Amino acid sequence: MAKKVNTFREYLNDEERVSPEERALIEFDVELIGKLIEAREAKGFSQRELAELSGIKQPAIARIESLKSKPQIDTLVKVLRPLGYKLTITPIQERPARSHK
Amino acid sequence: MAKKVNTFREYLNDEERVSPEERALIEFDVELIGKLIEAREAKGFSQRELAELSGIKQPAIARIESLKSKPQIDTLVKVLRPLGYKLTITPIQERPARSHK
C-alpha cells in the first residue's frame, strides 16, 4: 500500500514517487519561482499589473507562479525586467560538507 | 533604400530593424548563451558529450547555442548542471552613469 503523504514536502522527499534528479529540478523551480513571486509582491504589483508592464498575459503569469508551466527563458526575462531582476548563470556552490561533531 | 549592414552588431544597432526592447532581449540572450558555450568549451565537452550528460539531445543543444530556439528553463537548467552552473535571479545593476570629463 502506498505511503500516505500530507504535505508537498513529504511527497517531494518520497523516493518512490520522486527521483533524486527530479527532486533537484523541482526544488530548483520552487526556489527560482519563489523569488519571482517575492519580487512581484515586494513591488506591490498584482499579476494583472505585471502583465501590463511585461507584455506577458495574466493567465501565463499565474501558470508560471503556480508551477503549472516551465516558462521559456525569454518569457521569464520579460516578466523579471519590470521587477528589476534578470536571469544569470552562476556557479553551483558546493554544499559545504557538514562537519560532524 | 534599406541601409546595408555587414555585421550582426550593425544589424542589432539599426533602430529601423530592431527595437530597443528587442535589442535588449537579444543582447541578453547572446550574453547568457555565450556563457553556456564558454562553460561547455572550458570543460572540453562536445555537444554530443553534453547531450549524454544532460539528457538533452545534441540537435536541441545546437539550436540553443545558435540562438535558434529560446529554451525552456528546465531545459537550460539540465544543460547547465553537468557544467557546474545554474540559473539565478539577480538584481539588474544600474548602469553607472558615465562621468564625462
Add this chain to the structure above:
DNA sequence: ACAACTGATAACAAATTAGTTATCATAAAC
C-alpha cells in the same frame, strides 16, 4: 449587500520547443 480586486482556471487556437533520425560540410588525426 455590493462592488472591486485578487489569483486561479477552463477551453481552445496558434506558436514554439524538444525528440528522433539522418545527414551535411569542415577540420583534425591517422
Add this chain to the structure above:
DNA sequence: GTTTATGATAACTAATTTGTTATCAGTTGT
C-alpha cells in the same frame, strides 16, 4: 586520402507553452 569527430541542419512528430477570452471563488472596502 581516408577515417573520425565536430557543430549545424533538415524533416517530421509529439509535447509544451502562450495568447485569448471568459469566468470562478475568495478577499477587501464601502
